[in-house]
Amino acid sequence: MTLHVEIINPYPATTVKELLETKLLIPRKIRHFLRTKKHVLINGETINWQSPVKEGDRISLTFDTEDYPNKTIPMGDANLVKPLYEDSHLIVVNKPEGMKTHGNKPTEIALLNHVSAYCGQTCYVVHRLDMETSGAVLFAKNPFILPILNRLLEDKMIQRQYWALTEGKFQTKKTVYKDKIGRDRHDRRKRVVDPRKGQSAYTTVTRLKTFEGASLVNCQLKTGRTHQIRVHLSHHGHAILGDPLYSHQPASRLMLHAHSLSFTHPLTLEKVTVKVKSESFEQVLRNHKS
Known part of the structure; x- marks a missing residue:
């Protein structure tokens, strides 16, 4: 290559x-x-x-090939990709709920494989969304841009915002959660607040609308721990509706959607802001009483 x-x-x-x-x-x-x-x-x-x-x-x-060794993965279905922003180096797509960002095994087909088929080349995951979460996901189109985007993510220069429909009502307009998050010793699928051994995590929650027994909030991440929003909200009594791991309140889907992604393009210094809605998320909101 x-x-x-x-x-x-x-x-x-x-x-x-x-x-x-x-x-x-x-x-x-x-x-x-x-x-x-x-x-x-x-x-x-x-x-x-x-x-x-x-x-x-x-x-x-x-x-040359020895600079960036060639990586190949199975190609998915390009027709399943909904691009939100794209240039020759990177692409942002809308991930539907129920689809993995990337497979756990080399032969497993996930969003990464579909994006690679759409782009006609192997792409690379910059950040991921949980399978049950929908919304904007950023991929690198080549191994040159990947470490640059990874550094932006590490330096908190890629801003990600989520909508969540949660249990209960928030007493204040804005809340900041800084609880450390670690693995659940009793369930390998889950994460828990762990003040001693957990990793630092920072989530800003802003109340948008109050429903009967529920709240629509905007969550902005400064860190990207596994299940961070889900754990922070559930730990403070505001589990996300439809969450199969942390909530007992049913919904037709996990009510968490990554609606906004913004960053400064490192190769052009252009400010890139991508916003996307989810019809299935909106449908559940319409069914809730104010």
Whole structure:
């Protein structure tokens, strides 16, 4: 596999070394290959590592098979993909409830396989949604952009917001949960609040609407622990309706939907904001009494 990447530098003047290392976040091993093979061109010309790169310069990168080993997965059904945003490097799609983001086994078909079929190439998961959750999911189209997007996620520069229909009524407009989350020792499927051994977790909950015995809230994540929203809400007496693990209140689906995803595109510095609704989520809301 040979991968060619061309971008117009959106960053202020710097050196080639600093651009690849601190802006494009290319791993050290890959930077070494690019330098020794002279696979970096600025405006069509070969350069040295301390050459200046100005905003607007055209940067050409070439990666060989040994730089990014080729990965293949089974292709799914492209017709099942509903793209929300797409360019040559990444894609955001609308995941339906009841579909896994990625399979647990190499032969298992999930959203990742369908997205790869849609794009005509193997794609990569940047973040995931629980199988029962619907909404916006971000995928990398190539191994070059994947570590860059992973770093944005780690640095909390990808903002994710969810709607949830929960049990009970919130007394305040905004609530912040900071309870640490760990594994449930008695049920491997579940997570619990664990002040001693849990990982830090931060969820901001904003009340949007109150129903009879239920509340519609917006949840914004600063961390991405497994089942984070579900655990935080249920721990504080506001389990999500239809949650098969943490709630006893039935619904036709888990009432959790990732309605908004926003980030600054690392290769263009464009602000990308994607919003999406869910008909099945809206239908359950319509059936609730205010």
